[in-house]
Amino acid sequence: MLLHDIHEPADLRRLSEDQLTELAAEIRDVIVRTVTTTGGHLGSNLGVVELTLAIHRVFDSPRDVVLWDTGHQAYVHKLVTGRLGDFGTLRQPGGLSGYPRRSESPHDWIENSHASTALSYAHGVATAMRLRGELDRRVVAVVGDGSLTGGMAFEALNNLGHSGSPVIVVLNDNGRSYAPTVSKLSDHLAHLRLNPSYVQARERVRDLLRGIPGLGEMAYSGVHGLTSALREVVTPHQFFEALGIRYAGPFDGHDIIGVEHALTNASEWDGPILVHVVTHKGKGYAPAEEDDVQRLHDLKVQPSPGGAPSVAPLSYTDAFTRAILDEAARRPELVAITAAMPGPTGLLPFQSAYPDRFFDVGIAEQHAVTAAAGMAMAGLRPVVAVYSTFFSRAFDQANLDVGLHGLPVVFVLDRAGITGDDGPSHHGVLDMALALDIPGMTVFAPSCAEEVPVMLHQALSLPGPSAIRFPKTPARQAGTTGRGLAARAVRRGDGSVCLLAVGKLVEAAEDAADELAGHGIDATVWDVRVVSPPDPAMLLDAARHALVVTVEDGLRVGGAGSHLIATMVELDELTGPVPPVRLLGVPGRYLAHGKPDRILSELGLDGPGIAASVLQARAVEQARAGLG
DSSP states (O other): OGGGGOSSGGGGGGOOHHHHHHHHHHHHHHHHHHHHHHOBOOHHHHTTHHHHHHHHHHSOTTTSEEEEESGGGOHHHHHTTTOGGGGGGTTSTTSOOSSOOTTTOTTOOOOOOSSSOHHHHHHHHHHHHHHHTOTTOOEEEEEETTGGGSHHHHHHHHHHHHHTOOEEEEEEEOSBSSSBOOSHHHHHHHHHHTOHHHHHHHHHHHHHHHTSTTTHHHHHHHHHHHHHHHHHHHSTHHHHHHTTOEEEEEEETTOHHHHHHHHHHHTTOSSOEEEEEEOOTTTTOHHHHTOTTTTTSSBOOOOOTTTOOSSOOOBHHHHHHHHHHHHHHHOTTEEEEESSOTTTTTOHHHHHHOGGGEEEOOSOHHHHHHHHHHHHHTTOEEEEEEEHHHHGGGHHIIIIIIITTTOOOEEEEESOBOOOTTOTTTOBOSHHHHHHTSTTOEEEOOSSTTHHHHHHHHHTTOSSOEEEEOOSSBOOOOSOOOOTTOOEEEEOOOSSEEEEEOTTHHHHHHHHHHHHHTTTOOOEEEEOOEEESOOHHHHHHHHTSSEEEEEEEEESTTSHHHHHHHHHHTOTTOOSOOOOEEEEEEOSSOOOOOOHHHHHHHTTOSHHHHHHHHHHHHHHHHHHHHHO
């Protein structure tokens, strides 16, 4: 197996063209076998096999800097930079990250899994190299066409062109981000993908002209103006060169030798240059190639047949899909907006039912939120559905474009809390702290699937902004819901301990109460439901207990618990001092990938962990009382 002899990129340069073809097949086989076991990003990596090999044969990583945008297309990069032996641990606790990771390898420069950032990194790295006098080092940014729908990418292109930084931008054009790419530029790229005859004819003409004895170069120069004019019409050449960035392509991204020639030529250019390669997402694996929606962009591991339930448990996303369809049928003013993720956020059925009321803006969360603000100003009721981790990209817009204007935009934040295998960049632990900082923002946290339609209905009736945040994990079926903006008393205790639990962690709080009962402690449990504004009745009841413990799967500092206790202190009806308080939540550090339940357990946010914190807090308070 050739791959076993590849320990670093330099090993690729001794391989023949036939061996490279054989190696590409081996790499695809390893990726398919691994990802179908561990889960992960499949289609995007199958599409960049030849491109990655060409990049590492031309450039000298890590001396030459290779940046991946986004990082989920870097599995091939990992395999040819010495990580084959550990590849089976991909996305497993303690194993390889699903993205580039600086601690794993000197070949990994950035740990990015959020799109549209690599060009800005590239501009910064190239600037540093120029100022340090390291002019023999090259910077390569591999950017997907989906990433070019993000505003930050265009800001970086503008600066690259203005500065003249010698950055090689490799545009990996597969027509998709997560879903099919949405942008006018992608329409032009698609036009090229549908017209390969232009590229083939151009190359044939160039070869023929150069082959004319004695007159080759003159003949080539004579028709160069004609081909350049043609290129202006049928390629994005004019767009990039208007920004000061040389354009070359398009090239077949699965032709290793052809891409090598293109990259070698590009490396000689003394300014920024974009090399446009066309690839096929999911190439070489039939199930991915036949997936019209996302080309098996990411693959979830299915349970083994022996333990698989006959019916998949309902997820919060499923509940949202049903709820928004029901609301849309009654509210013609309701519109839905997402940022390149109609499938994962549950909006594909809405798109099918109401195509004129659905908007996928591409990887452009900032634009999505301000566009929603404009829609709300003009009388629509926008629902913006994004992952919790991507909400942070649009905080300024949510705060000043929506919040400042008091506009009735509903944010549906999927994958909130600890998400697991995708690692620190995807844990949704900031959303509550961010949303709670926006004045007038109503923040909902459903603890079960049945609460999602109740909360969406309530959110759509509010005069101002709101957010509904829920986790990735399957929703438990509680069978009981709250109403309006009120909290729900789950369990009444004897006044010793009150647990104020948020969202998914209501179940863990109930488990903790059961465990505490074995210690003679009869705990009260509240399902907070609405973090802001919190239910005064719940807070007053909590204040009558000897100890109050808040439980959340968001940041502990500045999160839901801090907000609840601060509001409790300000209650006019509060007649006595606030009792001792313990805030349980996610610490302020970056958490590695792993299974959500395991991470929550390690953080003390499962039933036993919460119970242990309560017992410890009671012991501390009793010791203080004894000292007093």
